[in-house]
Structure formats: structure tokens, C-alpha cells
Amino acid sequence: MINTSRKLFPKWIVFLILGVYLGLNFPDIDQRTDLLVHRSIFTHGFIVPLFFFLFTSLITKKSLRLFLMGFVVALAVHLSFDLFPRGWWGYALIHIPQIGWTPKFISISWIFVSICVCIYIAISMVRGVFEVFVFLLIVIGAFVFESFSEDQFFAPLTILIITNLIVIWWKFTTGRFKIKVFRAIIRGFFLSLSIFKKSFTNFYSMIRDEYNVSMQYKRSFPKFFIRVLWIWLVLFFSTIRDFIKVFNSIFEELKNE
CATH class of the missing domain: 1.10.287 (Helix Hairpins)
Known part of the structure; x- marks a missing residue:
């Protein structure tokens, strides 16, 4: 009975859901610590995902790889909503420790590039046709879930579509x-x-x-x-x-x- 349950509900699904949950909530951990200011460059950007990406070649277990895929996709979804605050001032701007708030243009550029990097990392983790479906499911599911607690919908959706198209073009196009x-x-x-x-x-x-x-x-x-x-x-x-x-x-x- 236990073996049957494992086949019907493999453990990688648990890791995937956990990765999505952490990815959606990771950017806001800077509000729960005195070490970082909200919208810190460390939590609202590609620094942490890039660190994980450097070690993806060492990851052999499917469950751990899909956990990371869920994490970076969900982070990209969260950042796509962060591109549309009520106003670009104060805590809406990206904060760099010891430097302070970055200008509006720098903040927008950083978030947009970070979304692209996260999507690129996630696509690089895909192995096979089935995982392409899993990737699309994560993008759609994470976006819909995150939209329930946000005021915007179509603007972040447009950004997410554009960044995905940019990354797909970049990854599968020759250098020349x-x-x-x-x-x-x-x-x-x-x-x-x-x-x-x-x-x-x-x-x-x-x-x-x-x-x-x-x-x-x-x-x-x-x-x-x-x-x-x-x-x-x-x-x-x-x-x-x-x-x-x-x-x-x-x-x-x-x-x-």
C-alpha cells in the first residue's frame, strides 16, 4: 500500500511544492530580520538563484533539482509583481547594504534582469518533455496563486510572458x-x-x-x-x-x- 502511494504521489512533487512556496515567500524574509532592509538586493534579485545554479551540475537527484526549479520560478513570479508597486520610492526601490536605495531606473532594471536570470536557470534545469510541462505548470500555478494577494494581474503577466520569450530566444539562438x-x-x-x-x-x-x-x-x-x-x-x-x-x-x- 505504501509503495502504491509513493508511485501515485512521488516525493519530487512534495519538493516541488515546497520550492514554489519558499520561492514566493523568500523575497519578503528581509522584513523579518534586522540584518536586511526590505527589497534588499540579496532577496530581490538573482544572487541566491545564481549561487544555486553554479552547483546544478552536481545535483543528481530529481527531487532536489525540481525543488530548485520551483524556487527560482516562484521567485521570478514574485519579482514580476514587484515591478508594479504603488509608487517608485522608499521601500519600493532596491536597497544595497552600506550604499542605500538605488534610483528608480536601476531598481526596475535589476528586477527585470533578475526575472530573466531566474527563468533562464529554471529552463536550464529542465530534463525531458515531461519536465517542460512541469515548468509551465509551475509558472501558471505560482502566478495564479500569487495574484490572489496582489492588486495587479495583467501587467505582471505581460512581464512574465515577455521575459520567458526573451530567455527562450536567448537560450536556443546561436551566438552569431x-x-x-x-x-x-x-x-x-x-x-x-x-x-x-x-x-x-x-x-x-x-x-x-x-x-x-x-x-x-x-x-x-x-x-x-x-x-x-x-x-x-x-x-x-x-x-x-x-x-x-x-x-x-x-x-x-x-x-x-
Whole structure:
């Protein structure tokens, strides 16, 4: 009877559930100790998961591996909700001992990167098709459970989907193509800045000229406003066209790789 129960309910499930539970609650242990401040970089980041990841090659037992998988996935889920506090100040920011609170941009970047690292570690632990299903089950189950005690839902869900897609692409893409993509992203970024600068400069110059003409010929404000609106529409669609050209050229460059 005992052997039958073990087959129906293997011990790795217990370890998996325990890992998920600890992963969801681990970031908040800094509130229960005087050693750390809430949202400490040690509890709200990839430092602890990365430490575990360095020893995954030594882990042979399935139950322990799935425990760690559950832990890092649940931690990623928790952090995806932490990306949407009521405001980015005080305890919403990442805290570094002896340094203090980090700026908003640094805090957001740290949490986002940590989610990606946690997901990457979890995917690296997957062995076989069945464990792919287990991984997906952990992500969905942990997210739904955590959402019960949170105000946000769709925003963290979007972040979780995006980070999973980024990690899956990164893990299963060749190094050469990654370099190609990064080059394309950088090129697209600077071209976009150039387009924005050009559009703003043209808009400001044309509006200033239109204002001078309106003052010279004493045109009414409604006429001036209509002219400004028309100029804005022309430049807007011209800017969209330029963006389409840029992204189309980048897409063609990547497609030919």
C-alpha cells in the first residue's frame, strides 16, 4: 500500500511544492530580520538563484533539482509583481547594504534582469518533455496563486510572458545571430533617435514660421491652429513612414542572416 502511494504521489512533487512556496515567500524574509532592509538586493534579485545554479551540475537527484526549479520560478513570479508597486520610492526601490536605495531606473532594471536570470536557470534545469510541462505548470500555478494577494494581474503577466520569450530566444539562438540582433537593435535605436530629432526640429521650425506669418498677416487663432494641426499630421505620418523604412531594413538584414 505504501509503495502504491509513493508511485501515485512521488516525493519530487512534495519538493516541488515546497520550492514554489519558499520561492514566493523568500523575497519578503528581509522584513523579518534586522540584518536586511526590505527589497534588499540579496532577496530581490538573482544572487541566491545564481549561487544555486553554479552547483546544478552536481545535483543528481530529481527531487532536489525540481525543488530548485520551483524556487527560482516562484521567485521570478514574485519579482514580476514587484515591478508594479504603488509608487517608485522608499521601500519600493532596491536597497544595497552600506550604499542605500538605488534610483528608480536601476531598481526596475535589476528586477527585470533578475526575472530573466531566474527563468533562464529554471529552463536550464529542465530534463525531458515531461519536465517542460512541469515548468509551465509551475509558472501558471505560482502566478495564479500569487495574484490572489496582489492588486495587479495583467501587467505582471505581460512581464512574465515577455521575459520567458526573451530567455527562450536567448537560450536556443546561436551566438552569431545574437550579435547580429544586438547590432540591429543598437542601429535601430540610434536611427529612431535621429528620426525623432529630425521630426521635432522640422515641426518646431515650421510652427515658428507659421506663427510669424500669422502675426504678420493678422490671421485668427482658429486658422493658425488648423494650420498647425495640418502640419502636425503631415509630419506625424512622415515620421511613421520613416520608422517603417528603418524597421523594414533591419528585418530584411536579419532575414538574410
